[in-house]
Amino acid sequence: KQEVTQIPAALSVPEGENLVLNCSFTDSAIYNLQWFRQDPGKGLTSLLLIQSSQREQTSGRLNASLDKSSGRSTLYIAASQPGDSATYLCAVDYGQNFVFGPGTRLSVLP
Amino acid sequence: EAQVTQNPRYLITVTGKKLTVTCSQNMNHEYMSWYRQDPGLGLRQIYYSMNVEVTDKGDVPEGYKVSRKEKRNFPLILESPSPNQTSLYFCASSFTGTQTGGYGYTFGSGTRLTVV
Numbered sequence: 001k002q003e004v005t006q007i008p009a010a011l012s013v014p015e016g017e018n019l020v021l022n023c024s025f026t027d028s029a030i031y032n033l034q035w036f037r038q039d040p041g042k043g044l045t046s047l048l049l050i051q052s053s054q055r056e057q058t059s060g061r062l063n064a065s066l067d068k069s070s071g072r073s074t075l076y077i078a079a080s081q082p083g084d085s086a087t088y089l090c091a092v093d094y095g096q097n098f099v100f101g102p103g104t105r106l107s108v109l110p
Numbered sequence: 111e112a113q114v115t116q117n118p119r120y121l122i123t124v125t126g127k128k129l130t131v132t133c134s135q136n137m138n139h140e141y142m143s144w145y146r147q148d149p150g151l152g153l154r155q156i157y158y159s160m161n162v163e164v165t166d167k168g169d170v171p172e173g174y175k176v177s178r179k180e181k182r183n184f185p186l187i188l189e190s191p192s193p194n195q196t197s198l199y200f201c202a203s204s205f206t207g208t209q210t211g212g213y214g215y216t217f218g219s220g221t222r223l224t225v226v
Contacts, residue, residue, distance in 0.1 A: 034214045042220070043200065049214035089153070091215065096160065097168070098143070098202075098215060100153040 002027045004092050006101035013080055014109050021075040021104045023090035028068045031093040035064050035075050038087045038103070047088075048075070080108045112137045116201050116218035123191055123225055131186045131221050133201030139216075140206045142184040143168070144176065146197040147220075153200070159184055160206065191225040198222050 007022045023033070032051045036044040048057045048064040050073065056065040063076040073090055087103040114135045123129055135142065143158040145168075155168030159178040173195055175187040184203075188195060201218040 032214060036217075041198070041222070044202075044215075044217040046214060046216070093204075093214070095206075096166075097155060097158065098204075100145075102152045 002092070002094055002097075002099050004090060004099045004101040006088075006090060006104050008104060009102070010105040010107075012107040012109065015080060015082060017080050017108075018076070018078050019080055019106075021077070021088050021106070023073040023075070023101055025071045025073075025092045025099070027092075027094065028071050029094065030068060031095050033064075033066055033073050034091045034093065034098075035062075035073075036089045036091060038089060040087075044089065077106075080106075082108045082110050084108050112216070114201055114203050114216050114218040116199075116221050119219065119221060121221060121223050123223070125192055125225055126190050129188050129191060129223075131188075131199060131201075131223070133184045133186065133218060134182050135184075135203040135216070136182065137203065137205075137216065138181065139203035140181070141204045142178065143202050144174070144184070144186050145200045145202065146170065146195075147200065148197050156186070156199075191223075193225050196223060196225050 003026045005024045034049045035047045050057050050066040061078040066073045085108050087105045089103045090101045091098045117132045140161045144156040145153045147153050154170045157176040159165045199221045202215045204215050
């Protein structure tokens with residue numbers, strides 16, 4: 001069965017810290033991997049998309065890496081800010097279905 | 111603006127009263143999907159569609175119906191809603207990718223449904 005897990009489940013850090021969120025997937029035959037941000041009760045905003053042939057993508061203070069062979073992706077957030085507080089979800093595209101991880105709830109304290 | 115539009119955003123209804131949540135995308139995406147999100151259970155796929163007239167069950171299809179008569183629209187139908195269908199619903203769409211690289215999902219803003 002295709003499963004996606006995320007560690008940690010929750011994270012609380014002081015403002016300014018660099019941090020890493022982890023995503024693991026059991027089936028490495030992926031089409032792409034996508035990181036999303038979700039604010040409470042709101043929709044999902046796409047942050048970064050890494051295609052299966054790529055190893056990383058960067059957008060501003062965000063950097064996502066992909067290691068298909070080990071079934072892992074990391075989302076690196078540099079110089080965290082209180083506005084980064086949200087739940088971060090990774091989703092793996094297997095062609096006919098996207099499998100979501102449970103998310104990491106991030107709190108950045110001023 | 112490229113987007114997925116869901117309506118309504120909020121809906122309160124009574125048990126057994128049929129309802130439809132609409133979803134429309136303007137990006138010419140082949141793939142569309144419905145999810146529900148519940149606390150502690152994450153996002154679970156209800157139904158998906160690879161293209162017009164092609165639909166298939168996801169992980170939690172019971173109590174739901176869908177149709178894909180046009181490429182841009184993918185309505186979610188609850189024939190006889192029950193309180194356990196109270197949830198936050200999301201529609202999403204994408205181009206159909208290949209294993210050399212996919213295109214990623216675009217999500218709608220969500221529909222919060224309460225069934226009393």
